[in-house]
Amino acid sequence: MMLEPAQRAGDAPPTAREQGRSTGSSRAAMPPTAATANDRSTAQAIQVIPAHDADRRSEHEQWLGRRLLERQLHDGAALRISALTLQLGLFRHRVPAAEPDLRESIDGLQDELHAVLQELRDVAGKIYPPLLDGAGLGPALREVADRTATPVRIDAPEARFGPAAEGAAYFAVTECLDALDGGAPPVEVLVRLDADILAVHVTGVDVRHAALMHDQVRRMGGTIDVAGSGAGTIIARIPCE
Numbered sequence: 001m002m003l004e005p006a007q008r009a010g011d012a013p014p015t016a017r018e019q020g021r022s023t024g025s026s027r028a029a030m031p032p033t034a035a036t037a038n039d040r041s042t043a044q045a046i047q048v049i050p051a052h053d054a055d056r057r058s059e060h061e062q063w064l065g066r067r068l069l070e071r072q073l074h075d076g077a078a079l080r081i082s083a084l085t086l087q088l089g090l091f092r093h094r095v096p097a098a099e100p101d102l103r104e105s106i107d108g109l110q111d112e113l114h115a116v117l118q119e120l121r122d123v124a125g126k127i128y129p130p131l132l133d134g135a136g137l138g139p140a141l142r143e144v145a146d147r148t149a150t151p152v153r154i155d156a157p158e159a160r161f162g163p164a165a166e167g168a169a170y171f172a173v174t175e176c177l178d179a180l181d182g183g184a185p186p187v188e189v190l191v192r193l194d195a196d197i198l199a200v201h202v203t204g205v206d207v208r209h210a211a212l213m214h215d216q217v218r219r220m221g222g223t224i225d226v227a228g229s230g231a232g233t234i235i236a237r238i239p240c241e
Helices: 016-023 053-094 100-127 130-135 137-146 163-178 207-218
Strands: 043-046 152-155 187-194 197-206 223-227 231-239
Touching (some): 053 130, 053 163, 130 137, 137 152, 163 187, 163 231, 207 231
Parallel strands (some): 152 187
Antiparallel strands (some): 043 223, 187 197, 223 231
16 A cells, blocks of 8 residues: 655645734634633643743754654655555566466565555654645544544644644644543544634543643643643643744
8 A cells, every 4th residue: 555645845735824814813713611711710720831942943843853754754665665565566467377376475575565564654653644744733633533432523724833833733632532531422622723823622531631732732832721620621722833
């Protein structure tokens, strides 16, 4: 199976900064469980140590490096393995039917190459998901939701927020969803642009899962808030480039 070529940065929609002025504030679209001036008594805050500008730049560069490494795996090793697998398949059809051992050996090589290709896909996804790079945060989170046992609804715009902010948000939400129990109630993930801030609301989860999202958000100079207790809302706010 071949890795599908992903849309690259040059084809990507405008970033959050370019769309922020026309998008305006999205606070009105936030779920009613989000912390407001009237329900601060039910909201708790996860203490986040502000990141210095130098730390944020370093984190941004690391995300760019991860995306570049994923592209090298996708456009280099993975495509070469896919091409080799195809060539073996063509070669197999040229082997006489009287050579069953040779045909079996080729089939075994193809199986091994498919396994290696899947391992590369898994590694690339842990570094920087190809779908996140090519299509954005919404499609990438929907892919995660599809493989999550708990029903998860993703509400996200088509806007792009920059590779660093999108990467931090993606892995923060993924860690939270991975921690859900099999019988957990439905979850909603709301993604919005609030000025130059990527705001992600995860509703219907145990607010203690905010600790799982903390490190990804903190390193980008963002904040984590929770509203309610037990099954509530976790709100991550991450500055965009």
